[in-house]
Amino acid sequence: MSMNARRTPLERMEYVLILSTLLLLTVFTIQPLLNLLALSFTAPENVAGFSGLTIFPDGFSLDVWLLLLQHPNVQRGMFNSIWMTATSVVIGVFFTALMAWGMSRPGLPGRRIIFMMVLITIVFEPGIIPDYFLMKRMGLLNTPWSVILYKAISAWYLIILIRFFEEIPKELLEAAELDGANPFQTFFLVVLPLAKPALATIALFYFVLHWNEFFRAMIYLNDQSKWPLQVVLRQFVIEGDKIAIVGATNANNNIGIAQIDIRALKAGMIFITILPILAIYPLILKFFTKGTMSGAVKG
Template identity: 35%
Template sequence: MTALSPIRAIRTARGARPRKPYSAIPGESPGSPPWRALKSLLLLVCVLLVVLPFTAIVSTSIADSQQVTEAGGFVLWPHSPTFDSYTALLSGGLVSKAMTVSVGITAAGTAISLVSSVMLAYGLSRPGSFGHKPVLMLLLMSMLFVPGVIPTYLMVKQLGLINSYWSLILPTMINAFNVIVLRSFFVSIPAELIDAARIDGASEWAILTRIVLPLSKASVGVIGLFYAVTYWNAFFNALLFINDASKWPMQLVLRTYVVNNASLSGGQIDVAAGAPVPPAQSLQAAILVLSIVPIVLVYPLVQRHMNKGVMVGAVKG
């Protein structure tokens, strides 16, 4: 006979029946086979809702013209895979230029934004820094009062940045939320560690680069991912400030030729002489795949730091 726990023994001695485990299904315990089967079914449905659309997009992008025509636009599984759509898009046309622009803007913008945000957050995390409270208040107010589209456009125009790549970086260079998260993490670093470095003669730059940043890799990596995703997915600034189609980023091409269903002309794709032009559905699916693959590849590298970096910076401060 198995021994009862003290609380259960008291309840049994008093004649009270032990509580049954909670179950969303009347009469079933959470560990019963019907309950486990229901949970598995719900998880399977959620997975299919995510995987099937993505599979259909990838399959359509590599399907041949005949199968795309027979399927009516979307192919779930290609019989004869071909990469003609990707070859036509990445052979020097509009999409290949847009990919280069997006990669350059994302790399340069993320580096500039990350350096600026780290330096600003470190300055705001030091209580005795010059203009500490006014700058922090100004930063917090920028989260509440957004300037709007027209003032932003007039400012960019007055600076002479219309049709310039800098118009895609400077207006969104510093995000107030990201700076506050970094500042909260920097504040949580023990002050004794920084004071010991100052006693040893370390400058503020040495403290930042040799002590603060090595201890903040998780938060800095997550904020870098936030900036990279923002720059890669941004299309509205390009829609406002970029008039030359040769300077379009990838997301503006995606909006124009997939969302608005515009057709790619012969000068915007490169097809070999005598080769058939891939169907419009395959080209659109290929553009969509090219626009999401870089982020899908980068995200797993910093995903393990996501919860740690955000939660540590958000809870303390």
């Protein structure tokens, strides 16, 4: 007997309602992205009449993408964003997991005091001025490390990992100890493999946090060659600074700036900045599995 046959009429109605609502929300979420993509590929002469509801290009042109991807400001911004974000994610995940593991152990001296100090940083987070003077005193101003080390350990993500580590069965840790594993071996060989779903979640959070960071980068980095892509995007989209993106002309393909509508350039630039997030999510999705520790301990 099929699942639908076992449902009552009311349950089938609820199922259809929920499915319709989710499909509608999906359309509302995807449509703006498809519109931006279509606008960036629309022929220059048709951009002026392009509708905000259209999801297919009016004509086809690669001028916007050739202009943006070949421009040194965009290339440099993309490189800066990738390596700064990747470094931030590695540092953030490693030290957050290390601190969370220590704080999840009941025998840690001063555990409650440390946890209260972590909570205080959530309620009373320091502002940009104390952060600025701290970076200045440490000699990190105008260096990528001023952005990379910002929130190297997030209190919110730390609490998530602490709760996850506390759920690991004690029998697994005791078995590792009986096999002669020291605390570091237990952490790296037993705990971290079990924590892949939680670590993937934290990595995704750190990735989005640092990839979208522009405010502190704009304040801490005076050298434009060190700007991440988000700062370049802001100069172009928010302040309308064409020269920050494309200059007077693109010498690589001889596409003049006057030939391309500013709307299409903005759409292409916005889509370039969100492409990495769209690409990274399917890679991390495979770690979101249920029952990671089911069967790990047998009665």
